[in-house]
Each structure stands twice: as structure tokens, then as C-alpha cells.
Amino acid sequence: MxxxxxxxxxxxxxxxxxxxxxxxxxxxxxxxxxxxxxxxxxxxxxxxxxxxxxxxxxxxxxxxxxxxxxxxxxxxxxxxxxxxxxxxxxxxxxxxxxxxxxxxxxxxxxxxxxxxxxxxxxxxxxxxxxxxxxxxxxxxxxxxxxxxxxxxxxxxxxxxxxxxxxxxxxxxxxxxxxxxxxxxxxxxxxxxxxxxxxxxxxxxxxxxxxxxxxxxxxxxxxxxxxxxxxxxxxxxxxxxxxxxxxxxxxxxxxxxxxxxxxCGEPKTPAGSLVKAAWLDGWRLPVAPARPVFTVVAVDPSDSGEGDSCGLVATSMTAGGVVAMIADISAPMTSDAWAVAAVDLAVKVGASQITVEGFSARETYVRVVRAAIGRAVEAGTLGREIRVTSWPPKGRARVGDAVARSAALLQALETGTCRLAGHFPDFEIKAVAWQAGQHQPDNLAALVIGHDECVHAAGLEWDMAAPLTEGQGAASDGPERGGSVVSMDDWMSRKIG
CATH class of the missing domain: 3.40.50.300 (P-loop containing nucleotide triphosphate hydrolases)
Structure with a gap:
């Protein structure tokens, strides 16, 4: 046998x-x-x-x-x-x-x-x-x-x-x-x-x-x-x-x-970091009529091939809500997205263009300023637009993309950041994004736009207890006398 x-x-x-x-x-x-x-x-x-x-x-x-x-x-x-x-x-x-x-x-x-x-x-x-x-x-x-x-x-x-x-x-x-x-x-x-x-x-x-x-x-x-x-x-x-x-x-x-x-699944059954219910539940029908601040945010690309340049516009309402009002993200060279950022700023009335500057801060700022200069010469721009990089100098780069997005994710969940209208490409990519994946470029740009609006409106403060007299900027330092006082005492002190 x-x-x-x-x-x-x-x-x-x-x-x-x-x-x-x-x-x-x-x-x-x-x-x-x-x-x-x-x-x-x-x-x-x-x-x-x-x-x-x-x-x-x-x-x-x-x-x-x-x-x-x-x-x-x-x-x-x-x-x-x-x-x-x-x-x-x-x-x-x-x-x-x-x-x-x-x-x-x-x-x-x-x-x-x-x-x-x-x-x-x-x-x-x-x-x-x-x-x-x-x-x-x-x-x-x-x-x-x-x-x-x-x-x-x-x-x-x-x-x-x-x-x-x-x-x-x-x-x-x-x-x-x-x-x-x-x-x-x-x-x-x-x-x-x-x-x-x-x-x-x-x-x-x-x-x-x-x-x-x-x-x-x-x-x-x-x-x-x-x-x-x-x-x-x-x-x-x-x-x-x-x-x-x-x-x-x-x-x-x-x-x-x-x-x-x-599990053989490219996404978790429970959903991703951004929930579709958040986007739908807090959606605004149109852009805010009288925003107090509008910024164009850029997550840059260089080659124009492969990954896109994230390019969105966000506005802050008088009620403290940040709204994404435009998304024109696409594969673009640095010259192309700089021009597109200026054109979008003119269209939405933005007073500021902010570019993510982890790798080439000064270069990106210079490219945008050059595009603004050409727009002024061509007569398509008749006002000042401020150009900044993100994160601001002096603020440390915080963790990975998920960590940097923490404030935005909370705002999308609670409704303090909303979509003004429908953005199908953005929403598909945002809802599919999971920890460990490359962050969608337009979502990365929204992180910047949301952060800039929040800081511009003074909704996030950095507080410090001041030093007593004798420890000002002109002094040689804390070791020269005085002590740290409470903020309440300092704010209620008598002047003169």
C-alpha cells in the first residue's frame, strides 16, 4: 500500500x-x-x-x-x-x-x-x-x-x-x-x-x-x-x-x-482618523460672508509629478469657526503652485499665504514673494499679501503627521473646523487616511490653514508669569534679583 x-x-x-x-x-x-x-x-x-x-x-x-x-x-x-x-x-x-x-x-x-x-x-x-x-x-x-x-x-x-x-x-x-x-x-x-x-x-x-x-x-x-x-x-x-x-x-x-x-484590509473597518460623519454633520452650505481672517495654505511639491501640492484656503468666522473654502490641490512645480496660491489669494480675499517650510523654508517664501511681485506688475494684485512659513520660527516641529493633525482632528470632530461646500477629492482622501500612511497633501494643507487661523484669532495663547521689576529685558538675567510673581497679581498691580 x-x-x-x-x-x-x-x-x-x-x-x-x-x-x-x-x-x-x-x-x-x-x-x-x-x-x-x-x-x-x-x-x-x-x-x-x-x-x-x-x-x-x-x-x-x-x-x-x-x-x-x-x-x-x-x-x-x-x-x-x-x-x-x-x-x-x-x-x-x-x-x-x-x-x-x-x-x-x-x-x-x-x-x-x-x-x-x-x-x-x-x-x-x-x-x-x-x-x-x-x-x-x-x-x-x-x-x-x-x-x-x-x-x-x-x-x-x-x-x-x-x-x-x-x-x-x-x-x-x-x-x-x-x-x-x-x-x-x-x-x-x-x-x-x-x-x-x-x-x-x-x-x-x-x-x-x-x-x-x-x-x-x-x-x-x-x-x-x-x-x-x-x-x-x-x-x-x-x-x-x-x-x-x-x-x-x-x-x-x-x-x-x-x-x-x-487582515488583508487596506483600511480599518472602524474607519480612519477623519470620520465622514464629522464632515457631513458640520458642513456649511457656503463660505462665510464676513470672515475676520483668510489664509491660503500650501503643502508644497517640487517636481510636479507624483504627489500633489496641497493648496487650500481657510477663513475664520467671527464666531471662531474655521472653514475650508477652497481646495485646488494638484501635482505642480514650485513656480506653478506659487502662482496658483497668489491667484487663489486674490480670488478669496486672503491677506496671507503660508507655506509649510520643514525642508526649504526660505526658498518657498522667496518663490511666493516673487509670484506676488509679478502679479503686482501685471496689475492683477493691488494690495499687500503677507507671506509666512509654517510652523513659525521658534516653534518646534511636533511629532509625525498624526501628532501635527491633533488640533485639526479635534476641531473637525467638534465642529470648530468645517467644510464650506463639498470637496469630493479632499473628502475621499481624508476619510481613507490612517495612522502610518502618507498624509493626503490637501489634508496637510488644511492642518496649516486651520493652525494659522486659530493663532491669528488669538484662540490659542502662550501664557507665562512675568518677572518682577529688575528682571526686564535690559537686565542681565534672573539671577540679578527679583522673583516670579503670579499672573493675577501682575495683572491687578497699580501702575506708577
């Missing part, structure tokens, strides 16, 4: 892995992924987007064992393995080659001796083989009966870059997808860091063709679970992770990483 089982050809990649690797453990997750791989090899035109927690064996199952099993079924299959770098793709290819070299007799095929490069090789006596390449390295001289895209994005920073997401999508559409033979299948395996990542874009563009398979570490009623578990059930881990281990991981990594890496 044992001899019969040894001669039987494995029906799935999981069965093959278990046969050749005694340490390989087939969990429910691995079994499901293995069945999905069988469908991709045996059925034409399959399109699957897969996400599971790290350290579950998904890459080894889908990129390595599936490749070996597929060539065992048909040595003429051409397989393309794609990753975010040539190095990672070739690691997978090297593992496939190792298995073939060690178990060629059992598998029934060997590597061709004349085509033995790690990144591109063929099966001896057949047309099949593997090409392993980075997402941006191109696919030349090789087609794909099966394309396995494993981790096309390196990390959250790449996923948060609009320019990088666009490059990955363009590479898939213009190069990778064109190499797939008629009837060929694609397996996409990735961490869902962003709603508009490659998986998100493909599922949105062609939802009838692409199938999503998601297995969260712990099942949640609001998160798709291909295993169909009731809420709150931890996955069976090949490495022995328990529900307590996953809970500790969640506390350690934070919500954004937890939901992206361990």
Missing part, C-alpha cells in the same frame, strides 16, 4: 510539498491556496488576488510548490514569477530549481543544461520553464501560461506613493498582462497596504474577472474570510501562532499594519 501511494502522482501542490518535504505542514489556509493553484493551472483565464498574514507559507505554496507541481503536470508550461525586485523573484526561482535538482526522478523532468540562469531556465526536452523578474525589469523573450505575482510592492512607503502605485499598474497593464498567453492564468499575492494598490485597481476595474481570496489572522464579521470562520476565530498557524500571539502582535504593530498585513 505504501509503495502504491509513493508512485501516485500528487493531485495538488500541497500534496506534492508534503510528499517531498517532511517538515511541510498543510493547514486549512495552505489547503485552500493549494486548491486555488490547481484551479489556476487546470482552468483557463483564472484571475486571483490573494492576501494572507505573513509567515503562513503563502509565497512558498503559490510561488514555489505551485511552479514545481505545474511543470510536473505539463513540462511545456511557461511560468513567470514576478516580485518587487529581481532578487526576491530569483530567490523563488532558485528554490524551484533546488527542488527539481533534488527530486527530478520523482517529478519526471530535469533542468535543461544549456539554459541554467537562475532568473531564466527551461525544462530539458520541453518548451516549459521559469522566468523570474522584478516588476520593473520587463519580460522579454518569454510568455506566460501561468503568471505568479508575489509581493509587487515592497512596503507601505511604496504603497502610499501615488506615483509608485501608478508605475506598478502601468507595468502590469502595458507589459506583464500582454505576456500572458490566451487561456493563461494570473495569481496575484500581495499585502493590501492601500485601497488603490494593484489588487485594488484590478478588482475595481474588472470585478467579474478577478476573484479576491482573503484569509485574516483572526476572523472578523466586517472582513472577508475565505475560510468562512465565525467572528473571533484565529487561523491555524503552521508556525504555532495562537490567538494570544496575534493579539500581542496587534498591540505591537498598530492598527494600520495589523489590518494591512494580518
Amino acid at each position: 505504501r509503495a502504491i501511494r509513493a508512485q501516485r502522482r500528487p493531485a495538488t501542490p500541497a500534496e506534492l510539498a508534503r510528499r517531498l518535504d517532511p517538515k511541510f505542514r498543510v493547514t486549512p489556509t495552505i489547503r485552500l491556496l493549494s486548491d486555488l493553484a490547481v484551479r489556476s493551472v487546470n482552468e483557463p483565464d483564472e484571475r486571483d488576488a490573494v492576501s494572507t498574514p505573513p509567515r503562513t507559507g503563502k509565497s512558498r505554496m503559490l510561488a514555489i510548490w505551485t511552479s514545481v507541481w505545474a511543470l510536473m503536470q505539463n513540462p511545456d508550461l511557461e511560468i513567470v514569477i514576478v516580485s518587487y525586485s529581481d532578487e526576491l523573484a530569483q530567490v523563488h526561482s532558485r528554490e524551484v530549481r533546488k527542488i527539481i535538482n533534488e527530486h527530478g526522478d520523482f517529478l519526471g523532468f530535469r533542468l535543461a543544461r544549456d539554459k541554467t540562469a537562475v532568473g531564466q531556465w527551461r525544462v530539458e526536452g520541453h518548451e516549459g520553464g521559469v522566468l523570474a523578474t522584478g516588476i520593473n525589469s520587463g519580460v522579454t523573450g518569454f510568455g506566460a501560461d501561468l503568471m505568479i505575482i508575489d509581493d509587487p510592492v515592497k512596503d507601505a512607503a511604496e504603497a502610499d506613493s501615488k506615483a509608485h502605485r501608478k508605475r506598478v499598474l502601468n507595468e502590469f497593464q502595458s507589459t506583464l498582462s500582454t505576456r500572458v498567453h490566451p487561456g493563461g492564468s494570473i495569481l496575484l499575492v500581495m499585502t493590501r497596504w492601500h485601497e488603490e494598490d494593484l489588487a485594488g485597481a484590478l478588482l475595481k476595474q474588472d470585478p467579474k474577472r478577478w476573484r479576491r481570496t482573503n484569509i485574516p489572522a483572526v476572523s472578523d464579521a466586517k472582513i472577508p474570510d475565505a475560510l468562512g470562520r465565525p467572528p473571533g476565530v484565529a487561523m491555524i498557524s503552521a508556525l504555532g501562532y495562537t490567538a494570544a500571539d496575534f493579539a500581542a502582535t496587534r498591540r505591537m504593530v498598530g492598527e494600520r499594519v495589523w489590518f494591512a498585513l494580518y
